[in-house]
Amino acid sequence: MRLILMRHAKSDWSSGVTRDHDRPLNARGLRAARAMGDWLRAQGYLPDRVLCSTATRTRETLDGLRIDAPVSFETGLYHASPDTMLRILHEANGQNVLMIGHNPGIAELAEALVATPPDHPRFFDYPTGATLVVDFQAADWSAVAAGRGASVDFVVPRDLE
Secondary structure, three states, X not given: OEEEEEEOOOEOOOOOOOOHHHOOEOHHHHHHHHHHHHHHHHHOOOOOEEEEEXXXXXXXXXXXXXXXXXXXXXXXXXXXXXXXXXXXXXXXXXXXXXXXXXXXXXXHHHXXXXXXXXXXXXXXXXXXXXXXXXXXXXXXXXHOOOOOEXXXXXXXXXXXX
16 A cells, blocks of 8 residues: 655745635645656656545645546545544545645654655655655555554655756
């Protein structure tokens, strides 16, 4: 089983949108989302299922990735705790799942899942667009637990510039 755990790309704090949930990506975030999608394709890390927060910035990140896979927009992923994210993942189907969410929960989940963190200076702060690819020896997602993931790859958009 493979999980691709992605934080949304850079959002636009100056957009004039007053609700956090509705904040869009900025121009840099839109470029980063496209670059991350290109990276996923180049590495062969394509999901067969996507779990995405309902926030505008996560939806726009997903759109920018240009990935063709069934999507579940999950209200519970909006600013979710690691426990909530793991519960949602436990219900997933597919062998390769992409989950797009928010900090701090996504960074905390990434740290909790891997047996050994990737050797990357930005892993522990998980900046916008940060993406962890982690593999699990599990029959299905309900068997995924903390500390059991093998880190395969980790990248941030600046690595791709």
